[in-house]
Amino acid sequence: MGVGRVKPGPPPFSPSLQQWVVNNHMSNIKSINHIAIVVDDIDSALLFWRDALGLQLSYVEDVPDQNSVVAFLPSGEAEIELVKPTTEDSGVARYLRKRGPGLHHICFEVEDIDETLERLKAHGVILINEEPTIGTGGKKIAFIHPKSTQGVLLELYELTDAEPEIRLRRARELADRVMARGQTAVSAAWDFLRNLRNGGDLPPERQN
Secondary structure: OOOOOOOOOOOOEEEEOOHEEEEOOOOEEEEEEEEEEOOHHHHHHHHHHHHHHOOOOEEEEEEEHHHHEEEEEOOOOOOEEEEOOOOOOOOHHHHHHHHEOOOOEEEEEOOOHHHHHHHHHOOOOOEOOOOEEOOHHHHEEEEOHHHOOOOOOOEEOOOOOHHHHHHHHHHHHHHHHHHHHHHHHHHHHHHHHHHHHHHOOOOOHOOO
């Protein structure tokens, strides 16, 4: 009578037991990196997360490839991310219209994202990204479908050497745009004031 094959394990009390456990059962997950909350207005959201709750605003980053602006508020070794869509047709914008402001996803930092994705595939997990893409700051990311996680969108993240440089460049680009808008507003204000001084924009009854 045949006997089915059983996956071999370490012999009892073997010195290789610890290494076998490490190789076969150790998680590739390092920590929770951030919790993302989608908002319709970052300034309004900061009234709670920064002003009332007391979290410190670390920085704000424009993410053109994801059509969003993200505000980062560290808490311990993790962060709260406030995500505001910048277009009407992005995935985040559709999510906001359908569900309103609230939890968008939880992100786990991993040692090796490619290895993690292969392991998830082997377990039949439904992946939104079967290959990593580049996310905020240049990190490698991939999303796991909520159908496999009891309804929660999960993100996987692997730090890359390029992340600090990309974050700095995006912060500078955002600052340049803000300054450009500010300079445009100042210029418009000066034009308005000059018109008032010259009576150019005043109604006829108030120009005398």
